[in-house]
Amino acid sequence: MLQITNVIRIFNLLETTYGPQGWWPLVDYRGSNPTKTGSVQGYHPGDYSLPKTTNQMYEICLGSLLTQSVGWPSVEKALTNLKKLNAINPRTILSMDENVLKEAIKPVGYFNQKTRKVKEFTKFFVGLNGRTPTRDELLSIWGVGKETADSMLLYAFKVPTFVVDAYTRRIFSHIGLIDEKDEYDEIKALFEENITPDLETYQEYHALIVEHAKRFYSKQADRKLCPLYKKFAKGGRKRKG
DNA sequence: AACCAGGACGTGA
């Protein structure tokens, strides 16, 4: 029996409302369809062929480390700094002076920790030799937690695995599909059980969640204005999607 | 001018 669950209905609604998001952004990308506007550039809506090169994969991994607990505009500054140094490639990062690296990524804050994270991840990345890592391998790296590992897999390595972030928690606990303190892997499973693995869908869903949350789920926003809340939260808490 | 941002880790109960 084919059943359309709320997890799927919500994806369809977000997709219709906001359109394709074009994640993961690449700072230098100037494609034929850069429809995102504003200061934050680099998105490529409708183009799922990226990343095309090893250095683009690496840039996405760097971005997922640098964006931890920080807004994307700050990450873009850091990546732009690195770009000017011709440093968005593993060899340059590994040979680069620590203080130069710290200075370049300063806009994202936590630069002592993040410098270490970048260095340690980069050693691992080189050791891959083009191979796709497992989730457990990524999680064994200092500074790579579940969200970061899943982001790297989904957007850099093109593995259809679902990414859960703070916004996912906020939206779906508000609606009542999950509990706010459910474990990361439990929430991830809810999405993966309701949507058969598909790279483009998983990439878009996470990106759409972020887009939607920025509008209705920032800390001071009124969540009751969220149209999803009106539509899906009426019956109280429902499980299984 | 506080407050928060697309987390992860270390610590003590």
Added chain:
DNA sequence: TCACGTCATGGT
């Protein structure tokens, strides 16, 4: 396991 504290800059 759980609940905090820490890390640090920059944008509303």
